[in-house]
Amino acid sequence: MGIVSPGFQGRPRTQEPALPPGQYLTEDFPVLSAGPTPRVSLDTWEFVISAENGSEHRWSWQELMALPQETPTVDIHCVTRWSKLGTSWQGVSLDTLLAEVDTGAHFALAHSYGGYTTNLPLDDLRGGQAWVVHTFDGAPLPAEHGGPARLLVPHLYFWKSAKWVRGLRLKTMDEPGFWETAGYHDYGDPWREQRYQGD
Amino acid sequence: MATSTQPRTPNRWQVGRLVERRVETPTAQTLVLEVPDWPGHLAGQHVDLRLTAPDGYQAARSYSIAGPAVDGPGGPRVEVTVQRVHDGEVSPYLIDVFGAGDPVEIRGPLGGWFIWRSEETAPVQLVAGGSGIVPLMAMIRARRAAANKAPFRLIYSVRTPGDVIYADELRRRVRDDFGLDVAYVYTREAPEGWRGEPHRIGLADVNTHGWPPDLQPLTYVCGPTAFVETVADLLVGLGHPSRRVKTERFGPTG
Numbered sequence: 001m002g003i004v005s006p007g008f009q010g011r012p013r014t015q016e017p018a019l020p021p022g023q024y025l026t027e028d029f030p031v032l033s034a035g036p037t038p039r040v041s042l043d044t045w046e047f048v049i050s051a052e053n054g055s056e057h058r059w060s061w062q063e064l065m066a067l068p069q070e071t072p073t074v075d076i077h078c079v080t081r082w083s084k085l086g087t088s089w090q091g092v093s094l095d096t097l098l099a100e101v102d103t104g105a106h107f108a109l110a111h112s113y114g115g116y117t118t119n120l121p122l123d124d125l126r127g128g129q130a131w132v133v134h135t136f137d138g139a140p141l142p143a144e145h146g147g148p149a150r151l152l153v154p155h156l157y158f159w160k161s162a163k164w165v166r167g168l169r170l171k172t173m174d175e176p177g178f179w180e181t182a183g184y185h186d187y188g189d190p191w192r193e194q195r196y197q198g199d
Numbered sequence: 200m201a202t203s204t205q206p207r208t209p210n211r212w213q214v215g216r217l218v219e220r221r222v223e224t225p226t227a228q229t230l231v232l233e234v235p236d237w238p239g240h241l242a243g244q245h246v247d248l249r250l251t252a253p254d255g256y257q258a259a260r261s262y263s264i265a266g267p268a269v270d271g272p273g274g275p276r277v278e279v280t281v282q283r284v285h286d287g288e289v290s291p292y293l294i295d296v297f298g299a300g301d302p303v304e305i306r307g308p309l310g311g312w313f314i315w316r317s318e319e320t321a322p323v324q325l326v327a328g329g330s331g332i333v334p335l336m337a338m339i340r341a342r343r344a345a346a347n348k349a350p351f352r353l354i355y356s357v358r359t360p361g362d363v364i365y366a367d368e369l370r371r372r373v374r375d376d377f378g379l380d381v382a383y384v385y386t387r388e389a390p391e392g393w394r395g396e397p398h399r400i401g402l403a404d405v406n407t408h409g410w411p412p413d414l415q416p417l418t419y420v421c422g423p424t425a426f427v428e429t430v431a432d433l434l435v436g437l438g439h440p441s442r443r444v445k446t447e448r449f450g451p452t453g
Contacts, residue, residue, distance in 0.1 A: 002257060002304045003214060005250040007296040010258050011288050022259055024288070031424040031448050034312050036431035036441045080261060114441060144428055182311030196210040196309065
């Protein structure tokens with residue numbers, strides 16, 4: 001426990017549902033990004049997984065929509081300390097996409113329209129834990145929230161759920177992404193409060 | 200997109216103490232904290248402040264650092280400007296309860312992207328919405344402290360003249376800091392004698408008071424999400440490459 005702040009009580013403790021440490025609940029859907037919002041046309045949109053041996057697997061928008069769709073309802077946790085519970089999405093499981101890829105890689109670097117990147121262990125994208133989503137709350141995902149499509153990896157801090165996602169580069173070695181290079185944690189487990197490097 | 204080469208971010212919590220408080224507006228105050236082991240920081244970075252209740256409950260929030268650290272008799276001093284958030288948990292405490300000499304846990308500096316380095320020579324345009332001025336003011340102050348001559352332009356959108364944080368200092372700096380221009384946009388109420396009507400920031404404001412893309416300026420935009428979205432879209436529309444436009448959005452930070 002830290003030093004007590006004289007006169008600080010904080011919010012009532014009882015009504016809060018279980019949140020990761022240091023998080024608070026919001027009903028809004030705040031936005032965090034590092035630059036202007038890219039606008040991506042569905043005509044030219046594509047999602048590409050490139051394996052460590054150089055082979056590439058591509059899906060157009062129509063091809064993505066033709067794959068089996070899932071509707072995860074999940075809690076999301078942003079490193080800026082807000083959490084939002086029970087968010088509803090629709091998209092394609094990474095299990096479905098990765099099933100077409102022959103790889104022995106252990107890491108993935110997600111990359112986005114606009115240049116954003118973030119790194120994740122490949123295992124965290126498998127096993128029903130990650131999706132490429134295009135619909136939020138029953139409507140097309142707005143551009144400021146990452147539309148036309150974003151990654152959704154809700155068990156990690158939300159910066160790992162790359163907005164405007166364009167593909168994955170599968171790698172044998174871990175390579176830090178955008179925020180990770182700027183001092184944020186390589187893995188980002190909210191339940192272990194891995195916000196910054198060294199946490 | 201370029202990546203920064205910030206060394207490993209200091210993440211250790213340490214204890215700071217309040218040594219000075221300045222009232223900036225009816226809803227914003229600057230808190231000067233003495234932090235003995237402060238490692239130094241770059242303009243645009245932020246800190247986490249953490250409060251602890253007697254039963255061990257903790258609440259932490261991020262605040263932008265408002266200017267370069269200065270040396271005091273008890274060690275380095277770091278200042279943050281806190282905007283009161285209605286129904287917030289931390290900001291009302293920091294503004295109403297936190298007293299001179301009181302301790303607060305602090306860690307930082309944090310954030311290695313939304314930063315301006317005083318070695319930079321490119322023209323800079325800063326676009327602030329409300330309390331989004333804070334990290335941008337840190338850049339204006341760092342420029343002066345380093346005697347940097349890069350031309351700076353600030354466009355500052357506020358609801359009313361009374362909402363201008365650092366109003367006196369900005370007036371003084373426009374006079375004294377060679378190469379700094381400041382333009383205001385008033386959304387609700389303009390000062391007397393102001394030409395034009397209150398309005399939300401638009402293409403004409405950014406085009407008139409910012410730098411043209413030909414000069415390849417560095418741009419920093421900070422404010423509420425809708426404000427940042429609008430301004431960033433305008434800048435890209437005017438021809439500024441996305442990678443030269445850095446944004447920071449204020450969500451509800453309580």
